[in-house]
Amino acid sequence: MTLSSLKLPDELNYIGVFLTLECSLNCSYCINDPEQSGRRSSLFPIEAKSVRKGLSPAEWATALSRIPFRSDLPITLQGGEPMLYWGGKGLGLILTEVPHYFDLLTNFALQPDVFVRNLNGQQAKLQRDAPYPSIRVSYHADEMNRTWHGRGFDELVSRCEALKDLGFKVSSLKADSDVGIYMVEHPDNVVTPEMRATYAERVPFETKEFLGVHAGKLYGRYLYPFSADLISRGIHPTPLACECKTTELLIDPMGFIWGCHFYLYDAWRQGGLVQEFAAIEAVNFQYIHHGAQIFAGRPIAPIGHILDPDFSMDKLDTFRPCYQYGRCIGCDTKIKNDRFQSYADRGVPHTSVKIRNIRMPAHLLGKIENLEQCQPFIDPLAWDESKHG
Template sequence: MLTNFALKPLDFVSALNGNLGKLQRDAPYPSIRVSYHAVEMNRTWHGHGFAELVDRCETLASLGFRVSPQKADSDVGIYMVAHPDNQVTPEMEALYQGRVPFETKEFLGVHQGQLYGHYLYPYSTDLIARHFATTTLACECRTTELLIDPLGFIWGCHYYLYANWEKGGPEAQFAKLAARDFRYRRMQDDLFDPEQMRPIGHLLDPDFTIAALTEFRPCREYGRCIGCDTKIKNNRFQSYYDQGIPHTSVQMRNIQLPSALRRSLTEEELDRVAPYLAPLDGVTP
């Protein structure tokens, strides 16, 4: 669960309606991840935002949860985005140490012309934002996550989801789909134009299965990817930190990266991403 802990601890637990067990699991990290937002929380809690947040997390120990300074032994932990403007102060360290786990998470994206974050696929997030190219590139992509929008449509990546909803969302398509028993798999070509970004399914489609997530689909928006989709991260087994195996929310192949951009990569970088690139001029990268 991701939360900013706006509810007081007792209200938080009451809202779970007896389902505490679903947030208590044998995992190497907390299942309740509390996000710290300095400006908003200091405004709400009169300058004591972080102290109040630590207190609320610690109170969960008296309400049925495990709370420990070691993240592998705690059901709850506090996280802050490592934005250049965010700082972990000595006062914050004194408040959380020995009480609850606290970590910073990578800031993803471009800030003042600099790209932050570690990504598996080169230029996937900053190709356009940092003006390396004027148009996006082609690739094939599939998701490892179930991304569901408010209307029940299932999307292949966060960019497709966000871009569609910035235009108001597929409400017209939803109305037509609802009138036909949500048979999206049969109707998708009638609902969306061939060049239009479209969902990969609908949650209420009787024909939808998780197998739909395993299919690579053509995409022409490479370079506008949302950072959380292409960043290198751990999966639930902590595979990257423990085994050096990179995990990303989306998987890509046949990326049409032009020769000029390939030459900008170091030899080590090119070797690492070569399996994901399309052949260039008939030669395997």
């Protein structure tokens, strides 16, 4: 099957491909969990071996071939644990068929020699010229210590360092290294002196901002008020309505395209789109023509399907009604740079989604810090009601 090339908008910031949502670890904190409640092992209950859980490598190659090659916009492979996709051999099967550069988000589930052997000689596609490593390895202390008998961090550093003898650049300077280790700054995570001594002069190591609620406190800086803590901190009993659109191309394991990370994760939390995938596959993935019927009755539906011959990128450039405001995943609404460094260079905050017309109850408006700055995001009717209430 050959599909037409997609026209990428210049402002597209990120392409995220979730090859699988299966994982070898069961971390107490996992970004895939919309409620961050330590339920990783039971979050995606697709267990039957006969159930199709995602696109094949050949289908992914067809899908990704639609995306024009751009050296400044890699495709980020993630999960779950992408090293485990297709019995561990899927990465190489995909990379062999497409010209793109890729970033890889992984917990390094495979031994280094097995990982590289499975790449089928395609290491160069994970070695783009960038100021940070293309292979970004996450450190999860409890689970990695359990898996590697108390030597979690030592083993992880050794696996990263071993790539030096397998065709990759490894340096303690992140701009000179193809691989680096990252740990979320969760309040329970601590960088110990022993860890510093272990990674020093060997591989890059950094911490990343923790986003979300822990022990009743919200962590992170967000553009939209109460977007990540409305429900989790009991600020309001139900999510709010708004309009939202994405600035990213997010594709789940079955090829469905989503408007935000919450929608993607929550659909899989409900058991995955097994029946819907079978139905869309039966009509040649023509989501635009058949999606409304197939997803009738589901409160959350994707934007499209990457194998739909009629899918185009302008489908992302539409504000859609959403009734889940306040349950947002932190990475979608946090203030950050885009790939053009808009925030660092010009002070223009970027978020992964753009939100408008939030139906904010009047009694909550007084609780919003920087209320005047948030006014453009709030439904004018709600704003007027507060002024004349």
